[in-house]
Amino acid sequence: MPHKIYITRKLPEAIKIRLAEHFEVRSWEKEDEPVPRETLLEEIKDVDGLFCMITEKIDEEVLQAGKDLKVVANMAVGYNNIDVETATANGITVTNTPDVLTETTADLAFALLMASARRLVETSDTVRNGEWGAWSPMQFTGQDVFGATLGIVGLGRIGEAVVNRAKGFNMDVLYYSRTRKKDKESDLDIEYAELDVLLKKADFVVLLLPYSSESHHLIGRRELALMKENAILINASRGGIVDEDALYQALVSGEIWGAGLDVYEQEPVSTDHPLLTLSNVTAVPHIGSASVKTRRAMADLAADNLIHVLNGKKATTPVNLQN
Template sequence: MKPIIYITQKLPEQAVAKLRDSYEVRMWHDDQTAAPREELLEQVKEAHALWTMLSDTIDRPVFEAAPNLKIISNLAVGYNNIDLDAAHEYGVMVTNTPEVLTETTADLTFALLLATARRIVEADQTVRSGEWKSWTPMGMTGQNVGGATLGIIGMGRIGEAVARRGQGFGMNVLYHNRTRKSLEDVKYAALDELLQTADFVVLLTPLTKETKGMIGERELSLMKETACLINVARGGVVEEAALYEALKAKKIWGAGLDVFEQEPVPTDHPLLTLPNVTVLPHIGSATVQTRLAMMEMNAEAIAACLEGRSVQNRVC
């Protein structure tokens, strides 16, 4: 009997084809939504490997229901959707997909920064709705990017890639990180100093117990009234109610959000009512080339584990 791999969302056939000869591949039929909780718990009863999405909640009951499970490979760099303590307790390996999405996510981060600064989405909607009547001296005015100060919170691989893009725009780059880096023309700053100085505050830190809610009312009050907050990290890093109040009162100029605390974000979320917020559906790594490369990493990790070979990109 072939080992069983369960995939929680439908993936392109080219991503899973090479696994089919050696393994029984079972896959949820929908490429828009992940397998329901009941389906996941049923399928893991026999699974030797679980290929998961960031939207899946892989908690203790999943491990308890999976006596044969050897590996979980997560289609993301982040893995806050997986209970690592339970994985360790049950002897289940966990892998992610770092590095391959660094440049792609940095591109998206900077695109979101530009769109927020120059009100691109708002301007597009003005044209499409017929509201654009004529050129006006202060119509759709935004904020300068070139020569502005970029503050990056979380200076990992993606942070460094965003810094390089900022330097290409002639920006002054500050960063805040747990550990200091030796980076050319990039200056370390304490968190409060960065918030007070930066014209664009970019969040790239992972979601941990320490970073949850790290940007709240106090931190937002330190930012310039002309500053923009860009979050491509995790929604939980920001206190969304405080962000809404700061934006509504124009205590900061704008926000660009690729992530939310609850995803998909409810359509009645207060932040969606504000014109000075640009929102995206968590697409930091969403290019065809990058997503396929991430899937290849997942497939290789699963095969390596089940074949007893060395496994790359382990987080547990």
């Protein structure tokens, strides 16, 4: 009998066909709606592998319900949606999809920076709504990117890719990371700074670090107060890293100039969220890796992990057990 797997979202047909060559495949077929909790708990009871997204909370209840479960393949770099400790204790391999989305996510982070600096969404809406009046000297003025100081919080692969883009704009780059990376400083022509110093000096602060209990609300009221009045905060990592109430107050009061957000504490973000009422917030719906090429590569890598583990081989990108 072939192993059984469950897929929690509609995937490109080519990926499903590939998986069906190895497994008995069941899936939730609605593209824009997460699998209901009760459906997931029922479906996982007799499967050997789970192909999931960051929208699914794979907690102890789910893992305990999956009595035959051997592998959880998360189609994302982050895996804070999964109780890795419980999975490990139960001998379940957890995998993610790093590397393949590095350049695409860096593109999005820098696009958010540019859009926020030059007020692209706000001014586009002005044109579409017929509100574009006569030209005036300071109308729609934004912030310069070329020659500005960029502060990167979290210098992983995506952070390094953002540095490469910033160098094309002649930006001075500061970085903060829990572990200083001296070997990168000369290669990338960047300077290490403690977080408080970075926040005080940077014109743009880009968050690119993983979410954990230690990074929860890393950027709060105190940190925002350190930033320049013309500074722009970009979050392309995870929503919980920023205290959104504090960010709202900082933006309303003029403590900082603007923000570009791809991620939120609760997703999808509510349409009545206070941040969405502000014209100096550029908000997009968690599209960091959303290119056709990258999403397909992520799906292929998640499929690789399922195929390898359930065929007794080593996972390609494990985050806990290495089978």
